[in-house]
Amino acid sequence: MKHAESMICLDSDIINLDIGGTHKITTTKKTLCKKETSGLAAMFSNPDKYLPKHNGNFFVDRDGDIFVKVIEYLRNNKTPYFPNNESEILFKEELEFWGINQDNKGNKNLVKYSFS
Numbered sequence: 001m002k003h004a005e006s007m008i009c010l011d012s013d014i015i016n017l018d019i020g021g022t023h024k025i026t027t028t029k030k031t032l033c034k035k036e037t038s039g040l041a042a043m044f045s046n047p048d049k050y051l052p053k054h055n056g057n058f059f060v061d062r063d064g065d066i067f068v069k070v071i072e073y074l075r076n077n078k079t080p081y082f083p084n085n086e087s088e089i090l091f092k093e094e095l096e097f098w099g100i101n102q103d104n105k106g107n108k109n110l111v112k113y114s115f116s
Contacts, residue, residue: 013028013029013030014026014027014028014029015027015028015029015032015044015047015058016056016057016058017057017058017059017060018054018055018057018058018059018060019060019062019063019064019067019068020060020061020062020063020064020067021059021064022064022065023064023065023067023068024057025067025068025071027071027075029044029045029047031071031074031075032044032074033045034074035074035098035099035100035101037099038098038099038100039097039098039099040074040098040100044058062094062097063090063094065087066087066090066091066094067094069082069087069091069094070091070094070095070098070100073091073095073100073102074100079102
C-alpha cells in the first residue's frame with residue numbers, strides 16, 4: 001500500500017513534456033529531479049521560473065525515442081531494454097548529456113548544472 005501511495009501526485013508535480021516535437025511525455029517533477037546534480041534537475045526544480053511553455057508543454061529539443069528511455073531509467077532505477085547496441089550507446093550518450101551517472105555511486109567528473 002505504501003508503494004502505491006508514493007505514486008500519487010499533486011497536479012503541481014505533474015510535468016508535460018514535448019520531446020523533439022515527436023513525443024509527448026507526462027511525468028513528475030520528482031522523476032525529473034531524481035538525480036539532483038543533473039541538467040534535468042536544474043531545469044525542472046523550478047520549471048515555471050526558467051522554462052517557457054509551448055502549447056502547454058515544456059519543449060525539450062532532444063531525440064524522443066532516447067529520452068523516453070532516460071525517463072524509464074529515472075522512474076525504475078534500472079537500465080532499460082535495448083533492441084541493439086546502437087540504441088544502448090545513444091542512451092548512454094543521453095545520460096552523459098544530462099549529467100546523469102548510471103552507476104549511482106557519484107562521479108566527481110559530472111558537470112553540475114545550474115539555471116539561475
